[in-house]
Amino acid sequence: xxxxxxxxxxxxxxPVIALVLFVTSFVLYTWWxxxxxxxxxxxxxxxxxxxxxxxx
Amino acid sequence: xxxxxxSAVRTGTPEKFSYDDQIVKLFVIATLVWGVVALLxxxxxxxxxxDFRLNFGLPWITFGRxxxxxxxxxxxxxxxxxxxxxxxxxxxxxxxARLFSDTLSKIHFWxxxxxxxxxxxxxxxxxxxxxxxxxxxxxxxxAITVIWVVFAVNFFGTIIRRxxxxxxxxxxxxxxxxxxxxxxHIVNSLEIPVSLTKSYSLYAGVQDALxxxxxxxxxxxxxxxxxxxxxMYYFVPKAVNRPVYSYRLSIIHFWSLTFIYIWAGPxxxxxxxxxxxxxxxxxxxxxxxxxxxxGGMINGLMTLRGVWSKVRTEPSxxxxxxxxxxxxxxxxxxxxxxxxxxxxxxxxTDWIPGHVHSGTIGWNYMLIAGMLFYLVPKLWNxxxxxxxxxxxxxxxxxxxxVLYIISMWVAGITQSLMWRAMDDAGxxxxxxxxxxxxxxxxxxxxxxxxxxxxxxxxxxxVYNLWKTAKAGKKTxxxxxEAYPLHASHVEEGATSHRKLEGWPMIFAALSxxxxxxxxxxxxxxxxxxxxxxxxxxxxxxxxxxxxxxxxVYIKEGCYxxxxxxxxxxxxxxxxxxxxxxxxxxxYDHPFQWGSKRTGPDLAxxxxxxxxxxxxxxxxxxxxxxAGSIMPRYVWLFDQKIHYKDLPTKMRVMQQLxxxxxxxxxxxxxxTAQLQAxxxxxxxxxxxxxAKVAEMDIVSLIAYIQRIxxxxxxxxxxxxxxxxx
Numbered sequence: 001x002x003x004x005x006x007x008x009x010x011x012x013x014x015p016v017i018a019l020v021l022f023v024t025s026f027v028l029y030t031w032w033x034x035x036x037x038x039x040x041x042x043x044x045x046x047x048x049x050x051x052x053x054x055x056x
Numbered sequence: 057x058x059x060x061x062x063s064a065v066r067t068g069t070p071e072k073f074s075y076d077d078q079i080v081k082l083f084v085i086a087t088l089v090w091g092v093v094a095l096l097x098x099x100x101x102x103x104x105x106x107d108f109r110l111n112f113g114l115p116w117i118t119f120g121r122x123x124x125x126x127x128x129x130x131x132x133x134x135x136x137x138x139x140x141x142x143x144x145x146x147x148x149x150x151x152x153a154r155l156f157s158d159t160l161s162k163i164h165f166w167x168x169x170x171x172x173x174x175x176x177x178x179x180x181x182x183x184x185x186x187x188x189x190x191x192x193x194x195x196x197x198x199a200i201t202v203i204w205v206v207f208a209v210n211f212f213g214t215i216i217r218r219x220x221x222x223x224x225x226x227x228x229x230x231x232x233x234x235x236x237x238x239x240x241h242i243v244n245s246l247e248i249p250v251s252l253t254k255s256y257s258l259y260a261g262v263q264d265a266l267x268x269x270x271x272x273x274x275x276x277x278x279x280x281x282x283x284x285x286x287x288m289y290y291f292v293p294k295a296v297n298r299p300v301y302s303y304r305l306s307i308i309h310f311w312s313l314t315f316i317y318i319w320a321g322p323x324x325x326x327x328x329x330x331x332x333x334x335x336x337x338x339x340x341x342x343x344x345x346x347x348x349x350x351g352g353m354i355n356g357l358m359t360l361r362g363v364w365s366k367v368r369t370e371p372s373x374x375x376x377x378x379x380x381x382x383x384x385x386x387x388x389x390x391x392x393x394x395x396x397x398x399x400x401x402x403x404x405t406d407w408i409p410g411h412v413h414s415g416t417i418g419w420n421y422m423l424i425a426g427m428l429f430y431l432v433p434k435l436w437n438x439x440x441x442x443x444x445x446x447x448x449x450x451x452x453x454x455x456x457x458v459l460y461i462i463s464m465w466v467a468g469i470t471q472s473l474m475w476r477a478m479d480d481a482g483x484x485x486x487x488x489x490x491x492x493x494x495x496x497x498x499x500x501x502x503x504x505x506x507x508x509x510x511x512x513x514x515x516x517x518v519y520n521l522w523k524t525a526k527a528g529k530k531t532x533x534x535x536x537e538a539y540p541l542h543a544s545h546v547e548e549g550a551t552s553h554r555k556l557e558g559w560p561m562i563f564a565a566l567s568x569x570x571x572x573x574x575x576x577x578x579x580x581x582x583x584x585x586x587x588x589x590x591x592x593x594x595x596x597x598x599x600x601x602x603x604x605x606x607x608v609y610i611k612e613g614c615y616x617x618x619x620x621x622x623x624x625x626x627x628x629x630x631x632x633x634x635x636x637x638x639x640x641x642x643y644d645h646p647f648q649w650g651s652k653r654t655g656p657d658l659a660x661x662x663x664x665x666x667x668x669x670x671x672x673x674x675x676x677x678x679x680x681x682a683g684s685i686m687p688r689y690v691w692l693f694d695q696k697i698h699y700k701d702l703p704t705k706m707r708v709m710q711q712l713x714x715x716x717x718x719x720x721x722x723x724x725x726x727t728a729q730l731q732a733x734x735x736x737x738x739x740x741x742x743x744x745x746a747k748v749a750e751m752d753i754v755s756l757i758a759y760i761q762r763i764x765x766x767x768x769x770x771x772x773x774x775x776x777x778x779x780x
Binding site: 017026044047048 | 146149150152220222224225226289290293294297298299300303304307308311312315316536570573577
C-alpha cells in the first residue's frame with residue numbers, strides 16, 4: 001500500500017518546474033549582477049553603511 | 057557614496073534629522089534579559105535529561121513543558137529582540153531616516169514583550185498546540201500576527217521616507233525575513249479553537265507534518281539566518297570600518313538563499329511516510345544550500361582581510377568572526393544531515409540538537425554578542441567596561457559550545473549505531489531501548505556542563521555591558537543631514553537593475569513571488585495529500601476518552617521525547633513493528649510524529665503492555681524500567697479528567713473532517729466514562745482504587761493503548777487490496 005500512495009503522489013512536473021525556475025533565476029541574477037557596467041555602482045552601494053557621519 | 061559627490065546630481069537643500077535610538081536601547085536590554093532566561097531554561101532541561109530527579113515531580117517544570125519554553129525563549133525572545141534591536145539601529149542609518157513612527161516602535165516593543173510573557177505564562181501550564189516551534193496557542197498567534205504587521209508598517213514606512221536611494225543588501229535580507237515569517241506563521245498556525253486555551257490544527261497527519269516542517273525549517277532560515285545575515289552585512293563592515301568584501305557576491309548570496317531555503321523543507325521528514333520524490337527534492341535543495349551559505353560566510357570573513365589583528369583585540373570583531381565560522385560549520389553540517397544515508401543515522405538522535413546549537417549558540421549568540429559589543433558603547437556613549445572580561449566570556453562560550461557539540465555527536469552516533477546493531481540472525485543486539493539510553497547519559501552530563509559554561513559566559517557579557525552602560529555620559533541628540541529623495545533625483549542613465557533596487561516595493565514584491573512560488577511548490581503536495589492518502593476503513597477515529605488522553609499527551613509534551621512513526625528500515629521494523637503508513641494518521645490533528653527519540657518510538661505501543669504496566673510506569677518509570685530518564689507524571693493520578701470541553705472538541709474534530717456522528721458527540725461524555733470505567737476495573741484487579749476512573753491517567757492509558765492498533769490489526773493482504 002505504501003508504494004501505491006507514493007505512486008499516487010507522483011507529480012513529476014512539480015520538482016521539474018522548481019528546478020527549472022531556480023536554475024533560470026540563478027543564471028539571470030548572476031548575469032545581471034556581474035555585468036561589467038554595474039561595477040562602480042556596486043562599489044558605491046557597498047559603502048553605504050560607512051557613510052553616516054553626523055553634522056554636529 | 058558620500059553626500060558630497062552625490063550633491064552633483066541632487067537639487068534642493070539637505071534635511072536635518074535624528075535617529076530613534078531609545079527604541080534600540082530597549083530592545084538591547086530585552087535581548088539581555090531574555091537571553092539569560094532562555095539559557096537558564098536550556099541548562100535546566102539539559103540537567104533534567106542527565107538526572108530525571110530535577111523534574112521534581114512538578115508539572116510546571118517538567119521537561120516536556122519547559123522544553124517548548126526554552127526553544128520559544130531562545131528563538132523568539134532572545135534572538136527576536138536582538139533582531140529588532142539590530143534592524144532598527146541599522147535600518148535608520150542605512151536609509152538616513154528616522155523610524156517611521158515612534159508610537160509604532162513602542163507598540164512593537166511592548167507588544168512583543170507581552171507575547172513573550174504570555175508564552176511564559178501558558179507553556180508551563182501545558183497550554184500548547186503540540187507543534188514544535190509553534191507551540192503557542194491561537195490568541196497568542198493572533199497577537200504575534202498583529203505585532204508583526206506593526207513591525208512591517210514601521211519598517212516599510214521608513215523605507216518610503218528614506219534619503220538614500222539604493223537599498224543596501226542588509227535591508228534585502230530584512231525584507232525577506234518580514235515577508236516570509238508572516239507567510240510561515242499564518243499558514244502553519246491555522247487552527248480551530250476549542251476554547252481560549254485550546255485549538256486543533258487545521259491539518260492532520262502527513263499534511264500537518266508537511267506544513268509544520270515547512271514552517272520549522274524556514275523558521276530556522278528566516279528567523280535565525282536571513283535577519284542575522286542582514287545584521288552581519290551591516291555590523292561587520294561597521295566594526296572594521298571597511299566595506300563588505302564583495303557587494304555583488306552578497307546579492308547572489310541573497311537570491312540563492314531566498315530561493316533555495318524555502319524549498320528545502322522535506323528533509324526533516326526523510327524515511328517517514330512522506331512521498332519519496334519530495335524527500336529527494338528536499339535533499340537536493342538542501343545540498344545546494346551549501347553553496348550560497350558558504351559564499352556568504354566567505355564574504356563576511358574576507359571583509360576582515362587586512363584587519364585580522366582586530367579579531368584578537370576587538371571583542372566585537374572576535375565574536376563576529378567566530379559567528380561566521382560557526383555559521384560555515386552549521387551550514388555545512390545541515391546539508392550533510394539531509395543526505396539520506398547520513399540522515400538515516402542522525403535522525404531522531406542527539407546529533408540534531410547538537411547541530412541546532414552550533415547554529416543558535418555558535419552563530420546567533422556569537423553574532424549578537426559581537427553586535428552588542430559594538431552597539432552598547434555607541435548607544436550609551438561609553439567605552440567597553442572590560443575587554444579582558446569579554447575575552448574570558450569568549451572562551452567560556454566557545455569551550456562550552458564545543459563540549460555541547462562533541463558530546464551530542466558522540467551521543468547521537470553511539471545511540472544510533474546501537475539501535476541498528478543486528479546479529480547475523482537478524483536479531484537486535486540491544487533489544488532493550490533503555491540500554492541505549494543508559495549508555496549516553498554521561499554525554500548528557502557533558503552537554504549540561506557545556507551549556508552551563510555558555511550561560512556563565514552570557515552572564516559575564518550582561519555584567520560587562522551593564523557596567524559599560526552605567527559609565528555612559530549623557531549627550532545631546534545627534535543631528536544628521538542628507539538630501540531628500542525626490543523623483544527628479546533618479547540619476548540620469550541609471551541601468552534598469554539600479555532602478556529596481558531603488559524600488560523597494562517592486563523588490564519586495566519580487567522577493568514575495570520567489571517565496572510564494574517556492575512555498576507553493578513545497579505545499580502543493582501537502583494540500584493534495586487528502587486525495588492521495590487513501591483512507592483505510594479499519595482506521596477509525598479516536599474514542600472520546602482516547603481523544604482526551606491524546607490531549608494529555610500533547611499537553612505534557614511527550615512528543616518531545618517520543619516519536620510516533622516507524623521508518624521502513626529493517627532494524628526499526630524488528631524493534632517496533634510494521635512501518636508506518638500515511639493512512640494511519642488521517643485523524644491526527646495535530647500530528648505527533650516527534651523529531652527526537654529520547655525514549656522509544658510509540659507508534660506500535662498499543663497493546664504492547666497491560667494497563668497496569670503503564671499505570672506503574674507513569675507513576676515511576678524506574679519501577680518498571682531500571683535506569684529510565686523519563687520524568688514521573690504523578691499529577692496525572694489525582695488530576696480529574698476534564699470532560700467539560702469534550703463535546704466541543706468532538707464538534708471541532710467533526711468540522712475538521714473526522715467522521716464522528718452527531719450521536720457520538722452527544723453521548724461523548726457518557727461513552728468516555730464507560731471506557732474509563734473499563735480500564736479502572738482492570739486496574740482494580742491489581743489493587744488500584746476504583747476512583748482512578750476519574751483521573752487523567754486513565755485517559756492517557758486509553759490513548760496509549762490505542763496507538764497503532766487499527767493498522768497493526770489489519771492483515772497485510774487487506775492493506776494491499778484496500779490501498780488500490
